[in-house]
Amino acid sequence: MESEGTVVYAFLLSWPTDALLNLGAPIPSQQTEVSMLGYPDKFIWKAGQEGQGIHVTIPIIPWNKLPCEWAWVLKLTHISN
Numbered sequence: 001m002e003s004e005g006t007v008v009y010a011f012l013l014s015w016p017t018d019a020l021l022n023l024g025a026p027i028p029s030q031q032t033e034v035s036m037l038g039y040p041d042k043f044i045w046k047a048g049q050e051g052q053g054i055h056v057t058i059p060i061i062p063w064n065k066l067p068c069e070w071a072w073v074l075k076l077t078h079i080s081n
Contacts, residue, residue, distance in 0.1 A: 005031065005078035012072045021056040021074075028054045031078035038067025043074070 008026050027047075034043040034056050044057040056074065066072070 008076040010074040027080040037073040
């Protein structure tokens with residue numbers, strides 16, 4: 001099993017109304033991947049200004065494809081901090 005480096009979990013208690021979710025604390029690396037627990041596809045992301053934070057693009061996911069209706073967990077791998 002390949003190492004995932006430092007892993008950070010972001011808990012969402014309400015679904016984002018915008019297609020872009022800004023997380024200010026995680027510092028991504030070139031190997032960072034963002035996924036949602038229970039959902040098969042990876043999310044597109046880009047680093048924040050000067051490498052601080054991460055901007056995650058939230059795809060359009062039909063309600064019946066979401067793993068849960070109350071809370072969602074994003075998994076960020078290979079975080080630098």
